[in-house]
Amino acid sequence: MKNIRNNFVFFFLVTIISAVDIFYNGNAFVQLALVLLASTAVFYMPAIKLNINRLAFIILLGVNLFVLAITLTQRTYLLNMLFLSYLLWSIITPKLQHFNFLFPMTFLLSFISVYAACLLDFSVPVFVVALYPVYVFGSLLNGKNIIKTKKIWAFAFFNLFVSSLGLAVFLFKSLGQSIIDSVLLINIVKLGALAAVYLPLLSLFAIWFAISANMIFRMLFSKFSKAGTAFDLSNFIKPVMSLISFFTVSGIATFICELSIRQNFKETIQDILDPNLLFNILVLCSIYMCLTALLGRGIPKIIIGIVTIFLTVANYIKFKYFDEPFYPWDLYLIRNLIGICKEYLSIPIIVSVVAGIGVMVYVVIRFRKAIGRYLKPKLSLLLLPFAGIFLILNSIVLIYTPLSIQLGIQQSWYIGKDEIVANGMFAQNYFYLTELDKYLNPKPQGYSESTMADINSKYGETGDSVAASAFVSNEKPNVIMIMSESFWDITKLNDLKFSKNIVENTHKYQKGQLAAPVIGGGTANSEFEALTGMSISALSPGIIVYNAYLRTTTPSIASVLKDNGYSTTAIHPNYGWFYNRDKVYNYFGFEKFYDVDKFSLSSQCKGPYISDYALVDKIMETLNSSDKPAFIFGISMQNHDPYIDKYSSHDVTVESSKLNEQQKNIVGNFAQGIYDADQSLGKLIEELKNSKKPTLVYFFGDHAPRLGSLNDFYKVYDLLGTDDRSAQNQNLEKLKYYTTPFAAWSNFKEIDSFSEIVSPSHIAYKILEDTGVKYPNYFNILPKLEKDFPVLHQQTISTVDSDNQLIKDYRLIQYDILFGNKYLK
Incomplete structure (x- = not known):
């Protein structure tokens, strides 16, 4: 009886949202509402039992693929995608569910697939891949009781707050840019780089919000019963915090670097989520992800921190004395930098620096074992493919000018403050580094003080x-x-x-x-x-x-x-x-x-x-x-x-x-x-x-x-x-x-x-x-x-x-x- 009720509720919900999708097409906010409702349907989809045999399954799969093929050039329908997704997910998920990494990996897969789809030149529905995390989490909760403690309730509402805040921010930034129209992820056609920097994050927070809201709904209205096993949400605190930490590190590092260029806090706040700077955050995210896959969690944070501090200080000095950004070839001026620093050295500064170094040395010695464990290199073969693909996609945007121009990013023959403000710190430094050989001039053979003294005599005795x-x-x-x-x-x-x-x-x-x-x-x-x-x-x-x-x-x-x-x-x-x-x-x-x-x-x-x-x-x-x-x-x-x-x-x-x-x-x-x-x-x-x-x-x-x-x-x-x-x-x-x-x-x-x-x-x-x-x-x-x-x-x-x-x-x-x-x- 319970299975019949679940099936009825599910099919009623699917019928409603499918009808809206078919007969009320074109409104971006309706599309947003549909993806949230579809996420709810997907969340409860694992509880649906169709009890069909293999032949029926193959027939249904074939019919849905045929419908997809004939509607792909015009418009793919949500009803088709929901049934196709159910058929595929119901077969794949039971075989993967015992892997602990499945749920966090689906988030990465969702994000990367939407990012890649935006950059393609043909229509590609990514609904099946992008909404898979919702189905996976629904399958984890299916038939299980949720342990309800103060810590769990706090964590649940924390997720709802973070996801709704992120969804609101990226929804606001996407307004008027024909990006929300594709948030349902069933018709992505030549959206380009502008959509690529907003739509994956918009989708990520929409899916996160749907999971959080439905999880709280389950906790509010389900009673603890003896049936099933207990589900402990506290196991997900660490991966969620890791996800937040990942984007926070990249976002703060980019913000600090951009602040060192603009030297105006309010202006940097206003600009940080514009397409050019958001792309810079994603560039740093891909580099950070690659480092994490190769070296573990600790060392990449140290590397990102050192690079951020170096670029911030270097840009501060360059703008103070030359009103221009730091260039990689400014290493030629290292002696001048030392000379400038000498002018500002004083006993209080020296004492502060020495004291700071002393504190750092003490902390390292005192907590050397914990620090050693944290900084221990660890290769992640699961993360590496995602990181590699993410980095390649960002490189394609930088290399392919028609895409980068959509973000307001373009390599210029004129270098200076305007260019690095327009392109962002990391994108502009990529352009610098790709042409670094043009700017670095190797020392000629034989160059020395005595050689130049001889030349001075040769041309004027x-x-x-x-x-x-x-x-x-x-x-x-x-x-x-x-x-x-x-x-x-x-x-x-x-x-x-x-x-x-x-x-x-x-x-x-x-x-x-x-x-x-x-x-x-x-x-x-x-x-x-x-x-x-x-x-x-x-x-x-x-x-x-x-x-x-x-x-x-x-x-x-x-x-x-x-x-x-x-x-x-x-x-x-x-x-x-x-x-x-x-x-x-x-x-x-x-x-x-x-x-x-x-x-x-x-x-x-x-x-x-x-x-x-x-x-x-x-x-x-x-x-x-x-x-x-x-x-x-x-x-x-x-x-x-x-x-x-x-x-x-x-x-x-x-x-x-x-x-x-x-x-x-x-x-x-x-x-x-x-x-x-x-x-x-x-x-x-x-x-x-x-x-x-x-x-x-x-x-x-x-x-x-x-x-x-x-x-x-x-x-x-x-x-x-x-x-x-x-x-x-x-x-x-x-x-x-x-x-x-x-x-x-x-x-x-x-x-x-x-x-x-x-x-x-x-x-x-x-x-x-x-x-x-x-x-x-x-x-x-x-x-x-x-x-x-x-x-x-x-x-x-x-x-x-x-x-x-x-x-x-x-x-x-x-x-x-x-x-x-x-x-x-």
Whole structure:
């Protein structure tokens, strides 16, 4: 009679929820209610006895599989999944029920299966696997009395509270993201990474809540009878606490690391369960799970703790002194870190540290046996497959850009605070580590203090060098150096006709061509070469030196001129934080840096950016206000892309029979920017002609422009083509679109031209030579390189003999200044 009653109640419940599923489809909250009701049905499913023979079982299984197959492409029904699940679970569970690990393992299986299903490109109902923990727990309680003590009641309501809290939190985070629609787990179709970070946890807490609620219901309404055996819930306290501890350790470690980046507690609280940071928690969970499977419970917690403390302290120091995160290659700065720490050492701090270490040593000795047992390594062959699959799934999300973008996580060529805040600590450090070989520069063979002393003597026997061609005036000349944004001689392209000579002044004062190290972007690398005399050719492609390496005082022509009594000023009408310039310029020896805040965005713009004429005005204002000889480095902004529909009016028009209207629009706007840059150069020189102070002016482009989108900016170049004889004569055909004009002017001396195309690094020596100042000996390697290796470029570096002594010396010099012990400094 009791079996008949159980069957009736069960089938009535199944009929109700199945009818709702079939006739009231589409409401996410109905789906949530259905999964909770279905969980209740599944909880009591082990008590159902159909008493069917093997043939009937096979027929029912076949029918349900057939129904599943024909409805899978449209919509799988809950009724079908419930009967299919019952048939499969009723066969499998009795064979596995004697294993103690069955229930906790089903939770892992449920979580991983939902996570994996979200990332698949086809429909996959995971109801049978995901809700299996509910059935297993129901089968454990079936026909048994629950021991009811205060401890058990407390544990039962604790589970209900934790699961309802988790369900509410992840339900709130999932609202409006079409994730709850799939919480019933019978139709998961191409949900993607966003669902993958929420749906498994939402399902986990929903299942946990259903088990907890039904367990309390059983305890409230069932009487203790003599039939069956007693069921002790206290046996489940340890696995539940282990589950909570597992997610707590990962969550707190991630929170602390993210707090060290944001340095704002409220902001971190608000962000911690956003898709990007939640994925970071899951990444740490998968690593933690792998470590636990391999090493047991204790050692992984120590490892996670050490990593968390290290990243937190490292980020605190980096943000305090450099306003940027810790990078793996910051090990180059370990000596600086020690130096910084020394500044803050005091007797109270030393006493506190020593006392802390003493307490730790005492605790370890006093409880060494218990600690030894806790830290004893233990391999878990059951956990290892789940951990491995979890880690692989996270790796797929990180590697496959279309998935990671859904979470707001993307690898960027620009590294800094914005990227690590957007991607999260662990995801961003994964990107760092996958490209670590790009950033780590091994010590060159033979590098030592004595070797650098020999190099210093080789390139300047009398100590500080003095330029061979001394200036005519007894007064030190002012030096103005302008790097013009995307300034490239577009008149070199075929089949273009301009209404005006857009490079009139540049051609008039041109003294050669530079082979810029970059094209279409990466301005800072051209700037780095021109200011320091160093080359990025030996570094890995994609490195932005300002972002990756420059964290300490670095010699440049600014520091050399400053040491010779010059005022040094950098001017760039863009945001100072971009490319880290607000810090790098200080390392280079610039006394002042004027960024976009020193300009008026309302009155000094042409197009979206500050005009080149406004830059010239600021240069003249700075020059006239200096009571010392001045070195002014200006970087323009007006001609930055995009160029489509950039200007409302034009001084110059462009015609071409090979370009479509959009391409002509882009080229026309770029030509207008070139014209303005050229005219502003002419304006500057005309104003300086009236000055009685000796003055030197240097003007060059940082790189060729992107004449199109990021993916096809070569299109215009390829359509028109160019005959660059200079590049051909130097076997630099690969660099024909990299070469930018170099112009120079002086009101007191003739400036020599470069006889060939050269790298921007040679500008540094030319300026030092023309000013006649004292400079470090190693700069004297540049004229020798100009003779034998005028262009050192990543595109052609494979043609350079790395065993050539001049190249070896140059790389030793660069390593010493950027990464080494700075013997030359």
